[in-house]
Amino acid sequence: MLCAMTAPRPIDPRGPRVNQGVLTVALLAGFVLDWWPVVPAFAVVLFLGAAFGPRYGPVLRLYAEVIRPRLPPPTELEDPRPPRFAATVGVLFLGAATVAFLAGAAAVGWALALVVAALAGLAATTGICVGCEIYLFVARRRGVELAA
Amino acid sequence: MxxxxxxxxxxxxxxxxxxxxxxxxxxxxxxxxxxxxxxxVPPLPARLRNGKGHTWVVFSTPLCATCGPLADELAAADPDGHVVRVDATRETELSRAYRIRSAPTVLLADSRGRVRERFVGAGAVREHLATLAGRSASG
Structure with a gap:
């Protein structure tokens, strides 16, 4: 019943939530101001964290170095893979939105970006991370051992 | 416009x-x-029970980082007690019967399997253990 030795080190779940909150605010601000470069910019921000780990994600790093030291220790930790998967899905959506903007289909671009903003906002405000749940559902079906 | x-x-x-x-x-x-x-809640099933003394049942999930260490802490802090770890995602019937909503949730049952205490979160269990340790130290 103990976790596999290869399971990654659990993380403070508040880091991804701050990341999701900043992403939501940025995308919604960009949408209101009709300033689409915010979409590829945050695709890169998400990509860095998802591909190379929290140390390389600007918002995750900001949380780890500036915000977390001012907070009490987390009451629980979580496996880093579900939020990483959710971020990867976000990168794909924001990447597709960027392509849509470049192709002149701004409505499609904003629709895709707003899907990401809505899901990230839901995760930031309630803790319900749809991408993480998809990862967990697939992982359990495939018998992947998660970090306990 | x-x-x-x-x-x-x-x-x-x-x-x-x-x-x-x-x-x-x-x-x-x-x-x-x-x-x-x-x-x-119903009494603990016989397979989880320790007939001689009390039983700690630690409901965990595969994502629960604190559950494993908590079970070890319980075993160390209460050598007379029987500590059982249950994966709530696999033992779904049992989890439903004891209304397990988050992990770790710990039940303390007596030798007859009657649930006497329920702790939600590692902090609640540690608080309980600290109180017991304080009582035994002062007693």
């Missing part, structure tokens, strides 16, 4: 923020209802 375009965007964002607030409120209420859901 630009102002009109800005207006519908602002309204859409306000609607979205309202939905976030609503979702947060409903989710919080639901969690509070779940936390308040208390009542008699």
């Amino acid at each position: 630009a102002l009109l375009a800005l207006n519908w965007r602002v309204w859409l964002v306000i609607a979205l923020l309202f939905l976030f607030g609503l979702a947060r409120r409903l989710y919080k209420q639901w969690r509070q209802r779940v936390a308040a859901d208390r009542g008699p």
Whole structure:
């Protein structure tokens, strides 16, 4: 019943939530101001964290170095893979939105970006991370051992 | 025209923020209802029970980082007790019967399997252990 030795080190779940909150605010601000470069910019921000780990994600790093030291220790930790998967899905959506903007289909671009903003906002405000749940559902079906 | 375009965007964002607030409120209420859901639970099944003394049942999930160390802490702090770890995602019937909503949730049952205490979260268990340690030190 103990976790596999290869399971990654659990993380403070508040880091991804701050990341999701900043992403939501940025995308919604960009949408209101009709300033689409915010979409590829945050695709890169998400990509860095998802591909190379929290140390390389600007918002995750900001949380780890500036915000977390001012907070009490987390009451629980979580496996880093579900939020990483959710971020990867976000990168794909924001990447597709960027392509849509470049192709002149701004409505499609904003629709895709707003899907990401809505899901990230839901995760930031309630803790319900749809991408993480998809990862967990697939992982359990495939018998992947998660970090306990 | 630009102002009109800005207006519908602002309204859409306000609607979205309202939905976030609503979702947060409903989710919080639901969690509070779940936390308040208390009542008699069935005695522990014989397979989990320690006939001679009390039993600690630690309900965990594969994602629970604190559950394993907590079970070890319990075993170390209470050598007379029997500590059982149950994966709530696999033992779904058992989890439903004992209304397990989060991990770790720890049940303390007597030798006849009657659930005497229920702790939600590692902090609650540690607090209980610290209280017991304090009592035995002063006694």
